[in-house]
Amino acid sequence: MLVGAGLALFLVLGGDDPAPVARKKEPPPPPFAFTDAETEFIAVGVALDKVDEATRLQAAADVVGVMDAIYDAGFVTRSRWGDGTFPDVVAQFDQKASARAQENLAELTLGPESARVIEVTPGESTLAVSILLSKKEATGAVTRASFQAEATLKGGGTMTISHMGTYYLRPLDQGWKIVGFEVEGTLDSASPTAAPSPTGAAA
Amino acid sequence: MRSVPALLLAGLMAANLAAGLGREARAQTPAAEIHRVQGTTYVPSFDRKRPIFILVLGSDARPGEKVNRLHADSIHIVAVNPREGGGTIVGFPRDSWVTLPGRGETRINDAMVYGGPKLAVETVESITNIPIDYYMLTSFPGLVKMVKRVGGLPITIPYRMQDESSGANFKPGKTRLNGDEALAFARDRHSTPGGDFGRSENQGRLMIAALTKLRKTSENGPTVLLRWIEAGLANMETDLSLVEVFDLAATATQIDPENVKNVVVPGAPTMINDASVVLISGAAQEIYDDVRDDGLLNG
Numbered sequence: 001m002l003v004g005a006g007l008a009l010f011l012v013l014g015g016d017d018p019a020p021v022a023r024k025k026e027p028p029p030p031p032f033a034f035t036d037a038e039t040e041f042i043a044v045g046v047a048l049d050k051v052d053e054a055t056r057l058q059a060a061a062d063v064v065g066v067m068d069a070i071y072d073a074g075f076v077t078r079s080r081w082g083d084g085t086f087p088d089v090v091a092q093f094d095q096k097a098s099a100r101a102q103e104n105l106a107e108l109t110l111g112p113e114s115a116r117v118i119e120v121t122p123g124e125s126t127l128a129v130s131i132l133l134s135k136k137e138a139t140g141a142v143t144r145a146s147f148q149a150e151a152t153l154k155g156g157g158t159m160t161i162s163h164m165g166t167y168y169l170r171p172l173d174q175g176w177k178i179v180g181f182e183v184e185g186t187l188d189s190a191s192p193t194a195a196p197s198p199t200g201a202a203a
Numbered sequence: 204m205r206s207v208p209a210l211l212l213a214g215l216m217a218a219n220l221a222a223g224l225g226r227e228a229r230a231q232t233p234a235a236e237i238h239r240v241q242g243t244t245y246v247p248s249f250d251r252k253r254p255i256f257i258l259v260l261g262s263d264a265r266p267g268e269k270v271n272r273l274h275a276d277s278i279h280i281v282a283v284n285p286r287e288g289g290g291t292i293v294g295f296p297r298d299s300w301v302t303l304p305g306r307g308e309t310r311i312n313d314a315m316v317y318g319g320p321k322l323a324v325e326t327v328e329s330i331t332n333i334p335i336d337y338y339m340l341t342s343f344p345g346l347v348k349m350v351k352r353v354g355g356l357p358i359t360i361p362y363r364m365q366d367e368s369s370g371a372n373f374k375p376g377k378t379r380l381n382g383d384e385a386l387a388f389a390r391d392r393h394s395t396p397g398g399d400f401g402r403s404e405n406q407g408r409l410m411i412a413a414l415t416k417l418r419k420t421s422e423n424g425p426t427v428l429l430r431w432i433e434a435g436l437a438n439m440e441t442d443l444s445l446v447e448v449f450d451l452a453a454t455a456t457q458i459d460p461e462n463v464k465n466v467v468v469p470g471a472p473t474m475i476n477d478a479s480v481v482l483i484s485g486a487a488q489e490i491y492d493d494v495r496d497d498g499l500l501n502g
Binding site for chain 1: 242243244245246247424425426428429430432433436437445446449450453456457
């Protein structure tokens, strides 16, 4: 009977793999991306259907890629925060706008609050993209992003992140870059919930 | 009687830069350690140290006529101060008696007939000593189509307007103009105070109404701005590149209509060579001098 029980346990636990189980390292989470971005094209001086579809799709993919990068590097992936300098965020701006981006990193990213954050879990976020087309190429884009996330803080507690932005982009030699922005965000951090105090004391 | 359509999409009356950094601490909510509200704006810039001056022209060309070789009966300098987020609209009565460079004395609206928008720009520069950066030119049908494409323009009619030749028939108060009504409002010079002076002022009002609508509707999504650009460029001639229009339109969303002053140069009607003309008053020089440095009146 003991033999039977041992055999059953062996089979249940996977007797065909006698090697010791190695501890697998957790894979890093995928970078943040806006899924289901809404994209619209506006053509100037040419009918929209005369603009090559591949050109349109490429422009849309590139613009969405910039927006993904901004929020991933600015809010979600710690390894891209650069100790609060957010180099991958600044890299998404053109030369003139990047100076302003540097000055306004606290508004464009988690900013100094990033030092208190252990992990960020993105919530429901949306992205609307409009791309200006002229003749055979994309000339500019305007995007509207709404980003929600929950951060876990060092020492306990959480922070609710809500960030909205309108971004103006243009295709430059180095690819699509942000040339202007209008952003607003809120960071709400809450202490760990304290145990409820006893109520109903005797009269 | 031919007259002038005022024009233009506010999206295109813009300027550049405009930065506003706003940071505000709000009262803590229960159980909250921090509630930080943050916001900032930076719009594409022409990177100029001085304001932008655009000559906005309305041709009296009708469908099928060459828009840039007929009378410019609506003539406005639109000045935009990038840093202050404001500007000035300076209108000129179309019958203003001026000297056209290389042509001699005549009405200001003849400039485009003799030399297209280029001569109109040179003429206004010579009168005002204000450097014009760009021009925008539209026509009767152009104005009608632009206003139609953006869904009409909410505006406050300043006084009763009833004029058969333009088709204007408006009661004072708030209303929404469709394309044809916008053209009638811009053309009426018979029921406006001072005739052409009042008409020129109303054309400025129309531009401010367009700016107001652009700012309001652009909050609805990123497509709005591009649709305005498309509506504008499809119905006007300009020496702005598409990229510059894109930047200007983005800038326009940062210009507060309350910070845009609308004036018409002072003058008086008179007769010269049996023609009814307007002599611009010497007091206009104060307006030019004031606007030239920063694009703002009394700024």
